[in-house]
Structure formats: C-alpha cells, structure tokens
Amino acid sequence: MEKKTEDNILWAAEQEFLSKGFARTTTADIAKLAGTNHALLHYYYRSKENLFIKVFEKNIQTIIPLFCSLTDNNLPLKERIQNFIEVHFDYIVQNPRLPYFIINEILSNANCVQIFQKQFQSIINEINAKLEAELRQEYETGHINNITAGNLIYEIISLNICAFVAMPVATQLLNISQEEYLRFVQQRKAENVVTILGRLYKK
Amino acid sequence: MEKKTEDNILWAAEQEFLSKGFARTTTADIAKLAGTNHALLHYYYRSKENLFIKVFEKNIQTIIPLFCSLTDNNLPLKERIQNFIEVHFDYIVQNPRLPYFIINEILSNANCVQIFQKQFQSIINEINAKLEAELRQEYETGHINNITAGNLIYEIISLNICAFVAMPVATQLLNISQEEYLRFVQQRKAENVVTILGRLYKK
DNA sequence: ATTATCTATAGATCTATAGATAATGC
DNA sequence: ATTATCTATAGATCTATAGATAATGC
Numbered sequence: 001m002e003k004k005t006e007d008n009i010l011w012a013a014e015q016e017f018l019s020k021g022f023a024r025t026t027t028a029d030i031a032k033l034a035g036t037n038h039a040l041l042h043y044y045y046r047s048k049e050n051l052f053i054k055v056f057e058k059n060i061q062t063i064i065p066l067f068c069s070l071t072d073n074n075l076p077l078k079e080r081i082q083n084f085i086e087v088h089f090d091y092i093v094q095n096p097r098l099p100y101f102i103i104n105e106i107l108s109n110a111n112c113v114q115i116f117q118k119q120f121q122s123i124i125n126e127i128n129a130k131l132e133a134e135l136r137q138e139y140e141t142g143h144i145n146n147i148t149a150g151n152l153i154y155e156i157i158s159l160n161i162c163a164f165v166a167m168p169v170a171t172q173l174l175n176i177s178q179e180e181y182l183r184f185v186q187q188r189k190a191e192n193v194v195t196i197l198g199r200l201y202k203k
Numbered sequence: 204m205e206k207k208t209e210d211n212i213l214w215a216a217e218q219e220f221l222s223k224g225f226a227r228t229t230t231a232d233i234a235k236l237a238g239t240n241h242a243l244l245h246y247y248y249r250s251k252e253n254l255f256i257k258v259f260e261k262n263i264q265t266i267i268p269l270f271c272s273l274t275d276n277n278l279p280l281k282e283r284i285q286n287f288i289e290v291h292f293d294y295i296v297q298n299p300r301l302p303y304f305i306i307n308e309i310l311s312n313a314n315c316v317q318i319f320q321k322q323f324q325s326i327i328n329e330i331n332a333k334l335e336a337e338l339r340q341e342y343e344t345g346h347i348n349n350i351t352a353g354n355l356i357y358e359i360i361s362l363n364i365c366a367f368v369a370m371p372v373a374t375q376l377l378n379i380s381q382e383e384y385l386r387f388v389q390q391r392k393a394e395n396v397v398t399i400l401g402r403l404y405k406k
Numbered sequence: 407a408t409t410a411t412c413t414a415t416a417g418a419t420c421t422a423t424a425g426a427t428a429a430t431g432c
Numbered sequence: 433a434t435t436a437t438c439t440a441t442a443g444a445t446c447t448a449t450a451g452a453t454a455a456t457g458c
Binding site: 020021023102104107117150161163165166168173187188191194195198199 | 223224226227302303305306307309310311316319320323324327353354357358360361362364365366368369371372373375376378387390391394397398401402
Binding site: 026028041043047 | 448
C-alpha cells in the first residue's frame, strides 16, 4: 500500500539519473538520496540497469502526447504550429534536464534506443505523414513556403531544446545570472515562434 | 623526436573521449586503441584527468577562429552571416562528435567550465559587442528586423549543432539509412541559411 | 508466513604506481 | 645515464548478494 521505500528509491533514481546520467550515477548515491539502505535498491529493483530502464521509460512516455497535438487538433495550421512550439517549449521549461538526458542515454545505451523506437516509431511516422500531406497542399495553394514536415519538426525541436542543452554552457561561459537566464529563456519562446512562422509564411 | 607512443596515446584518448565521454572511457580502452601498454598512459600523462584535459583544450581551441570570422571579415553583414552559418556548419560536419562532447563535459566537469571560460570569455564578449552595435544600426536604418546578437548567434548554433547532437537519435528512431542521413545533413545547411536570413531580412 | 531491512562481504572493474628490464643517446 | 616499456599488484570504487534480523499481515 504505502510502498514508501520502493517509491523513494525510484524518485531518487530519477533525480540522479536525470542530472548525472547512467554512467556517473552510483547505486550508493541513489540509496543515500532516497534515505534508505543500499541493499534495498537491489531488493526492490534487482539491478541498476533495471532501475534505470524504469526511469527512462517513464520519462519517454510523457513526451508522446505533445507531438500528437501537432496533427490531432482542430486549430488551423498556423495556430496549431504556434501552439505546438509553445507547448513543447513550456514542457521543456518544466523538465529542463530531459532533452539532454534522452540524447545522452540513447547515444550510449542500445536498450534505450529500442525502448525509444518501440514507443515512438509508429506515432512519429503517422504524424509525419499527416503533416507532410498538409504542408504540401498549403504550399501548392500558395499559402506557405516549401518545407518538409521533417525539416519543420526538426527546426522547432532544435530551437526549443538548445536553450536547455547548450545553455548551461553559455550561462557559465558568459557569467549570466539566474535572473538574466530566466529572462533569456522566456523571450526565446516568442523568438522561436517568430523564426519558425517567418520560415513558413511569406510576409 | 618520434614520440610515437606518446602521440598514439593522445590520439587514442581523443577518439575514446570524443565518442564516449570521460566517464565511460577507461584508461585500458585508450591504451588498447593506442596499441600500447596500459602503464605507459600514466607514464606519459600521469592521470586520466590530465590526459582528458589535454584533449579537451585542443578541441576547444579549434573553434575560436570560426567565431572571429563573424566580425573580422570585410564582407557585408548578410554575406558574412551566411558565410558564418556555412563555415560553422561545415566544421561540425567534419567534427560531428564535438558539440555533444563539449556540452557533455562542461555539464559534468568543473575544470572544463574554467578552461572554456578562460579561452572564450573575452573573445565572445568582444564579438558580441561588435555584432550587437552593427545589428542595432542596421535595424535603425530599416535594413533588418530587430534581433539581439545573442539571439542571432544562439539560433545559428542551435540549428547547426542539433543535426549532430540529436540527429543520431532521430536516425536510429526513424530507421534512416546512412545515405538518407547524409542527404538530410547536406540540405540542412541551405535550410539553416534560409531560416536565419528569413528571420533577419524582410521580404 | 511473508515482506522489509540491515550488516557484511564477494567479486568485478578501474586508476595508478612500484620496480624490473630493455632501448637509446651522449 | 636517461628514457621507454613491461609485469605485477595495490588500493579505490562499485554492483550485487548472502544471510541474519525485525516488522507486518493473516
């Protein structure tokens, strides 16, 4: 019922893995943060890898609904894209370590690749096909500039996530304060909308 | 004179650190790839950390000249920006692991932050100030849309590096072949120019 | 009876060095 | 003499488990 210790371990594992990645996290760190005995981690989750996979799967799943809104939504194309940029951006603001975490682990763990594929492949293909058809039609009727769905999604994600993947770098490099950084992040959202819509729509 | 073993170790360390990062690379791996005895790594470089710092510094230094071309160059603004996007892009094509490597290590090693700062801080501040003044003037004379130097540089770097940081992810996810991926990368260069110049210049 | 927790430690892995030996430079 | 290379191993760190003990559920 309570599952207090078990949950604490999972929570602590999430904190540690998300901030340091699999390789640099130790099971002792996790147990310490969970305020529990080291042996209990293995008692409940068998192995470090197993515990990690649980954390990875949980975090991957939360992203899917975001992408669905790109096609499953009654708004007109322009508003729908703007909405996606903003919702995706806000999600990353709430989960700033997630993009780096996913990239990092997919690059270093074959299991993560498979999990990612299994959960994403069909949904991404579907969204891509739908959006591709829509973009082509809008282009042929002269409403937007020519762009593929892949490139459009790519540009949105790039502009949105880089603030959180590379920005800790820039922040430390340029001695930017926490307040300045938050101000920068907030105006990036509007900037990204301007840049992407500017790419799509003739002025 | 020859320094063959010593150089081999440094070369191997660069391969290993760039592809796996500090934490997931072992000194035994490096020695094996260098085709030398494990003990020689410590004989020549004292410690793993020391060897890593050498690799990091070397790779950091090569980036600086790229950024200088953004202001130290006789081309008009538009061509200069286009040139920077293309040169920066090509550089990453030649060194695809570098962006991830730098981000990864800066996020996990305080020494790397300091090295980065020491080498970049003054030059970045100078370039930023110069470009900021130029952009402001161009905006006031009605030649470009309003944008800060920081945002402009940020958007160029984001669009350019994401193809190489996050794309291995997308490649594996979407089952894209090597050829398709290279084709995608090549057209991204022109795409990024279109997107950035579209952001700057009214049509 | 079953589940949860603890202590203690095995066993694997990794960095680093001591100390012996071989190769090279003057 | 100095530099380069090797073997062997110390010592640190980490994952994982065995086995004892305490807490809980029926």
